[in-house]
Amino acid sequence: MIALAAPAKINLYLHIGPVRPDGLHDLASLFVFARDGDVIRVEPAKSLSLTMTGPYAPLLKDLPPEKNLVYRAAQMLAHAAGVEAGAAITLEKNLPVAAGVGGGSADAAAALNALVALWKIDIGEEALIRLAFRLGADVPACLAKAPVNVSGAGERIEQGPSLPPLWITLVNPRVEMPTGPIFRAFDKAYPAPPAPLLANFRAANYQQLKQAMQATRNDLEAFAIEKAPVIREVINRLAAAPGALAARMSGSGATCFALFASPVSASRAARAAQARGHWAMASALYVRLGDV
Numbered sequence: 001m002i003a004l005a006a007p008a009k010i011n012l013y014l015h016i017g018p019v020r021p022d023g024l025h026d027l028a029s030l031f032v033f034a035r036d037g038d039v040i041r042v043e044p045a046k047s048l049s050l051t052m053t054g055p056y057a058p059l060l061k062d063l064p065p066e067k068n069l070v071y072r073a074a075q076m077l078a079h080a081a082g083v084e085a086g087a088a089i090t091l092e093k094n095l096p097v098a099a100g101v102g103g104g105s106a107d108a109a110a111a112l113n114a115l116v117a118l119w120k121i122d123i124g125e126e127a128l129i130r131l132a133f134r135l136g137a138d139v140p141a142c143l144a145k146a147p148v149n150v151s152g153a154g155e156r157i158e159q160g161p162s163l164p165p166l167w168i169t170l171v172n173p174r175v176e177m178p179t180g181p182i183f184r185a186f187d188k189a190y191p192a193p194p195a196p197l198l199a200n201f202r203a204a205n206y207q208q209l210k211q212a213m214q215a216t217r218n219d220l221e222a223f224a225i226e227k228a229p230v231i232r233e234v235i236n237r238l239a240a241a242p243g244a245l246a247a248r249m250s251g252s253g254a255t256c257f258a259l260f261a262s263p264v265s266a267s268r269a270a271r272a273a274q275a276r277g278h279w280a281m282a283s284a285l286y287v288r289l290g291d292v
């Protein structure tokens with residue numbers, strides 16, 4: 001049996017540009033990953049099957065298997081590599097769904113990595129990235145767990161900066177925020193945005209990290225707040241939490257995050273959010289390549 005973490009993805013910043021001919025937006029982002037999230041387990045089997053466990057599994061139970069990103073990842077990989085064997089896949093779904101923390105993308109990426117190992121497939125990195133991108137714009141970046149600079153619509157990935165040790169608190173006010181409509185609201189407000197630029201995100205220490213966060217933004221935040229004003233309150237509370245270095249929304253929302261230099265401060269902020277009835281999780285971040 002092979003078990004792989006499918007960690008929560010966080011966009012430390014997210015700069016959005018124009019729509020491309022393929023309908024996706026050009027973007028520039030720094031993706032980082034928490035040490036916790038969903039878990040994928042794969043075992044040899046004659047055919048392909050998917051079992052779901054965990055607190056958010058019930059939200060996906062009505063999704064037909066061929067729409068589940070994990071099952072689709074397995075089917076596409078088997079087809080691309082000419083694999084006849086099956087796999088018994090288990091998805092432990094701990095992350096909220098349609099939440100801006102890339103749960104489905106992380107699951108798909110972990111399933112690809114796990115099945116490449118289980119089926120002993122010799123697939124090059126570039127071919128795996130191309131296959132991942134067909135599953136979802138975020139999936140290629142989720143193949144890595146270290147910080148990555150992401151551009152294109154998600155298919156261009158480069159090693160990101162090393163960061164100081166960081167802990168993160170993720171808070172979701174239990175609002176589902178489908179990604180497509182948020183991009184469409186952005187298009188209405190900015191019919192001709194400039195090309196998005198990767199930030200020169202230097203963050204060798206906490207002071208630089210704070211400055212780098214102040215110099216960047218999440219271009220989708222205002223549009224998610226329009227749909228769910230509670231997001232603004234969540235960000236303000238996180239920013240005011242003792243020890244918070246920065247707070248922002250991730251992806252298209254509604255999950256927001258704060259960064260901390262100490263695990264105790266991160267856990268305290270998560271407990272405060274849970275006491276208000278929100279979903280919250282505190283975790284360490286993968287901050288450099290050697291971490292993973």
Ligand SMILES: C[C@@](CO)(OP(=O)(O)O)[C@H](O)COP(=O)(O)OP(=O)(O)OC[C@H]1O[C@@H](n2ccc(N)nc2=O)[C@H](O)[C@@H]1O
Pocket residue numbers: 011014023024025026027029099100101102103105135136137138139152153154179180181183250251252253
């Ligand atoms: C916004 C981001 C930032 O990391 O994250 P999430 O909020 O989804 O976690 C991503 O770009 C989301 O990636 P992902 O969730 O994989 O998107 P997909 O399933 O490929 O696309 C869902 C929809 O989002 C829009 N979309 C997505 C990516 C992109 N670069 N441009 C887009 O316009 C399209 O309308 C698309 O139909």
Ligand SMILES: Nc1ncnc2c1ncn2[C@@H]1O[C@H](COP(=O)(O)OP(=O)(O)O)[C@@H](O)[C@H]1O
Pocket residue numbers: 060063067068069070091096097098099100101102103104105107108177178179251252253
């Ligand atoms: N394994 C999966 N986990 C979560 N969502 C999935 C999965 N497979 C398919 N989906 C679909 O993908 C959509 C986006 O989910 P998710 O990746 O959690 O959100 P986001 O892209 O905002 O982070 C969900 O609404 C769901 O219908």
